[in-house]
Amino acid sequence: MSGHEFRSHFPESGEVDMTDTTTSIDEATMAELRELAGRYPQARSALLPMLHLVQSVDGRISPAGIEACADVLGISTAQVSGVATFYTMYRRRPGGKHHVGVCTTALCAVMGGDTLLEKVSAKLGIEPDETTADGTFSLERIECNAACDFAPVMMVNWEFMDNMTPAKAERLIDDLAAGKEVASTRGATITSWREAERVLAGFPDGRADEGPSAGEASLLGKSIADANGWAAPKPEDAK
Amino acid sequence: MTDTLTPVLSAQWGAEKSWTLDAYTATGGYEALGTALKLTPAEVTDMVKDSGLRGRGGAGFPTGMKWSFVPKDNPNPTYLVVNADESEPGTCKDMPLMLASPHTLLEGMIIASYAINCHTAFVYIRGEVLHVIRRMQQAVKDAYAAGHLGTNIKGSGYDLDIIVHAGAGAYICGEETALLDSLEGRRGQPRLRPPFPAVAGLYASPTVINNVESIASVPSIVRNGSSWFGSMGTEKSKGMTIYSLSGHVNRPGQFEAPLGITLRQLLDLSGGVRAGHQLKFWTPGGSSTPILTGDHLDVPLDYEGMAGVGSMLGTKALQVFDETTSVVRTTLRWIEFYKHESCGKCTPCREGNWWLVQLLKKFEAGQALDGDVDKLLDICDDIGGKSFCALADGAVACVTSAVRHFRTEFEAGYKTPAWELFPYGASALFPVSEKAGAHA
Numbered sequence: 244m245s246g247h248e249f250r251s252h253f254p255e256s257g258e259v260d261m262t263d264t265t266t267s268i269d270e271a272t273m274a275e276l277r278e279l280a281g282r283y284p285q286a287r288s289a290l291l292p293m294l295h296l297v298q299s300v301d302g303r304i305s306p307a308g309i310e311a312c313a314d315v316l317g318i319s320t321a322q323v324s325g326v327a328t329f330y331t332m333y334r335r336r337p338g339g340k341h342h343v344g345v346c347t348t349a350l351c352a353v354m355g356g357d358t359l360l361e362k363v364s365a366k367l368g369i370e371p372d373e374t375t376a377d378g379t380f381s382l383e384r385i386e387c388n389a390a391c392d393f394a395p396v397m398m399v400n401w402e403f404m405d406n407m408t409p410a411k412a413e414r415l416i417d418d419l420a421a422g423k424e425v426a427s428t429r430g431a432t433i434t435s436w437r438e439a440e441r442v443l444a445g446f447p448d449g450r451a452d453e454g455p456s457a458g459e460a461s462l463l464g465k466s467i468a469d470a471n472g473w474a475a476p477k478p479e480d481a482k
Numbered sequence: 483m484t485d486t487l488t489p490v491l492s493a494q495w496g497a498e499k500s501w502t503l504d505a506y507t508a509t510g511g512y513e514a515l516g517t518a519l520k521l522t523p524a525e526v527t528d529m530v531k532d533s534g535l536r537g538r539g540g541a542g543f544p545t546g547m548k549w550s551f552v553p554k555d556n557p558n559p560t561y562l563v564v565n566a567d568e569s570e571p572g573t574c575k576d577m578p579l580m581l582a583s584p585h586t587l588l589e590g591m592i593i594a595s596y597a598i599n600c601h602t603a604f605v606y607i608r609g610e611v612l613h614v615i616r617r618m619q620q621a622v623k624d625a626y627a628a629g630h631l632g633t634n635i636k637g638s639g640y641d642l643d644i645i646v647h648a649g650a651g652a653y654i655c656g657e658e659t660a661l662l663d664s665l666e667g668r669r670g671q672p673r674l675r676p677p678f679p680a681v682a683g684l685y686a687s688p689t690v691i692n693n694v695e696s697i698a699s700v701p702s703i704v705r706n707g708s709s710w711f712g713s714m715g716t717e718k719s720k721g722m723t724i725y726s727l728s729g730h731v732n733r734p735g736q737f738e739a740p741l742g743i744t745l746r747q748l749l750d751l752s753g754g755v756r757a758g759h760q761l762k763f764w765t766p767g768g769s770s771t772p773i774l775t776g777d778h779l780d781v782p783l784d785y786e787g788m789a790g791v792g793s794m795l796g797t798k799a800l801q802v803f804d805e806t807t808s809v810v811r812t813t814l815r816w817i818e819f820y821k822h823e824s825c826g827k828c829t830p831c832r833e834g835n836w837w838l839v840q841l842l843k844k845f846e847a848g849q850a851l852d853g854d855v856d857k858l859l860d861i862c863d864d865i866g867g868k869s870f871c872a873l874a875d876g877a878v879a880c881v882t883s884a885v886r887h888f889r890t891e892f893e894a895g896y897k898t899p900a901w902e903l904f905p906y907g908a909s910a911l912f913p914v915s916e917k918a919g920a921h922a
Contacts, residue, residue, distance in 0.1 A: 282645060284559070284602055285685055290667030291650050295609070316667070329669040329825075330650035332609050344610075348571050349769065349815035350729055350801050357906070358914035386653065386819055387571040388610055391728035391801065392735050395911070401612040408912050429581060430613035439612050442619075443648040451620035454613060456500040461578040463735025464725075465489045465496060467751050473485035475493075475722060481710035 259304050259324055259335045266307035267300050276315045279445060287316050292444045294327055299440035303334040332443075339374045341419050342436040343367075344385035344398035351387070355408070356395040360384055362409045363397075366416055379420060381436075392460040393428070400439040402427035405458055430454045484714050486747065488722045489738045490702050491695065495582035501617050503624040506585035512630055514701040518593045519638040526597040530700060533708035534720030539565055539656075539693025540767065540796045542785045545700075549690055551680035552598050558687035562595045562603040563665065566618075566694045567649055567656040569608055570768035571819055572799030575724040576694035578736060580607070580614045583698075584621035588644065590697035592630060593704055595642050598690050602643050605694075606661055609648045618646045653823035657871045658691040660825065671827045672871035695724060715741035719784030719795075729764075729802035730756050730909075742787065745800060746779040759804035763887065767796015769816045770876025772883030773809075793883070808904035809888045810895055813881055814842035820877035831874035834865035838881060845895030848902070855885060855892045 276293050280286040290312060297308030304327045313320045327333045345360040364382060367375055371384040390396045393405030405428040418425050425433045431453035442448050494500050494509055518526050531546030552560055568576040580587055595603045607615050622644050625631045633641045647665060654660045655670040662684050664670035683689025703711045712720045719741035725748060728734045732753030755761050763773045766783060772793040781787045788795045821835040841858055844850040858881060866878035885892055894903055907914045
């Protein structure tokens with residue numbers, strides 16, 4: 244040994260925790276994994292959705308989940324692990340019931356996202372990529388989530404929490420911790436990270452009709468156009 | 483003379499339950515599909531070609547021409563893949579579109595699929611937008627039930643299946659060939675071209691990949707005609723498009739206007755830069771498009787206008803920063819994004835962005851060495867144009883453009899921390915600690 248510790252440029256890129264072999268994957272899960280594989284012209288295309296399903300069942304990418312995907316698709320566990328460790332949404336360690344993201348990409352950061360992250364981190368008593376001891380919350384410093392007209396932005400279980408302030412963030416955490424009903428600003432009632440993962444896998448939860456059609460910022464141009472009587476040309480005028 | 487704002491795609495976003503099939507059909511939704519199915523696929527393609535529609539996802543390639551590149555004699559099936567991986571910093575137009583009006587995209591997908599003789603189409607949505615995915619899943623289900631999807635659509639004999647596919651967190655999958663690898667169940671890493679996706683894309687079969695907004699524009703073209711579409715916009719940048727205004731403005735939001743509107747006009751409409759402040763710099767189309775300044779307020783926001791001032795129209799994500807903002811801090815944060823999102827395939831991008839972060843942290847902390855600005859540009863020179871895909875070029879563009887416009891601010895980083903020159907609290911919307919998030 245040289246005495247030098249190997250340090251990756253990418254410290255977040257750890258391996259799947261193979262020491263924890265617990266799993267809740269049962270025959271019903273296997274049937275759903277096979278169903279996902281059957282939805283695509285080529286089965287391997289289902290791997291990303293299948294890994295979302297594994298997370299919804301096991302709360303993380305488990306060794307058993309990797310084997311299950313490999314079995315269903317007829318590929319090696321190394322090939323599955325290679326995919327599971329590439330994408331940031333796949334967890335290698337159990338997360339919280341609620342997964343909280345705070346955007347700190349440039350625009351959100353400048354407008355207050357850095358402070359939001361500090362406050363949320365202090366309130367939860369955890370750093371980004373950690374989970375609270377009671378398993379209620381995990382925290383992530385997220386990259387741009389395509390809601391910049393609502394900056395600064397937070398996400399809970401990948402639902403939009405727009406136009407955040409420290410006070411709103413504090414109330415959000417308190418309400419979630421107390422088990423109160425919390426609605427996304429442009430989404431549904433907050434369920435749990437695992438339930439969200441099941442939807443991402445391709446098993447809808449029937450909540451599409453919840454929430455508004457759009458946020459105020461999304462409608463701004465349209466409302467200004469209406470106020471001025473502006474519209475696209477009529478087809479007959481363009482001929 | 484067209485009106486200043488021309489809502490077409492966004493016209494119904496505020497309607498009651500706008501995302502439902504009923505709401506969509508109540509305002510003429512799926513009529514364009516009926517029209518298209520009575521034309522030949524070639525006629526539909528020609529219509530889109532004639533309209534002048536160019537890609538709305540960043541590159542601006544003519545959409546109809548892309549469709550026509552699909553070989554007619556290839557024995558493999560043809561696929562349509564809609565790129566809904568919207569992740570470019572600042573970009574936030576496709577998500578509200580799919581949230582409020584998923585059927586506009588679906589109708590466009592069905593028409594486009596018909597035009598390119600495709601029977602299985604995909605919409606690849608970034609995974610971190612749960613409710614958007616819910617709305618698309620529901621829309622597809624309802625479209626099947628209504629006979630807009632499935633076999634023998636509207637009695638035409640044409641069959642189409644659409645699959646809603648959620649990604650799993652990777653900006654790089656917005657790059658079209660990385661998206662294809664990801665959709666094949668692999669790590670999302672770009673492919674070397676040629677072959678181009680039109681010839682060998684998904685499953686090595688002919689594939690058309692279009693941005694959400696490009697495809698969502700198609701029903702309006704079929705419904706109202708190519709000349710209607712071309713009556714908006716400029717000579718080479720035709721039609722309406724969605725501009726996303728964010729940052730230090732009084733009222734951020736989405737504005738659908740003819741191509742060629744200016745930032746000054748958009749700022750006037752939205753109440754301008756926040757009270758008591760002035761514009762310092764802005765991006766025309768996401769962080770990968772070179773930043774511009776107050777000197778460029780009157781340049782038309784179209785493909786040619788932006789290229790003419792050394793930038794790109796990109797995704798039309800107008801991120802506005804006022805005079806309180808440190809350009810060094812902002813650039814560092816963008817480069818941290820690119821470092822995080824580099825797929826790691828190409829060494830110049832993987833290592834180069836890592837080095838840029840190290841160096842930019844020193845600039846932010848006022849600890850850069852004399853001449854480090856040139857080192858910064860030198861590293862950029864080692865990254866740009868030397869990787870498979872445009873992620874590397876985008877990263878470099880934000881550094882080189884920042885240095886071009888604000889070199890002295892970088893040079894100040896030889897001595898003075900960015901948070902002393904530009905106290906961070908002044909940029910935020912609520913009280914923050916003065917060094918919040920700084921890498922000291």
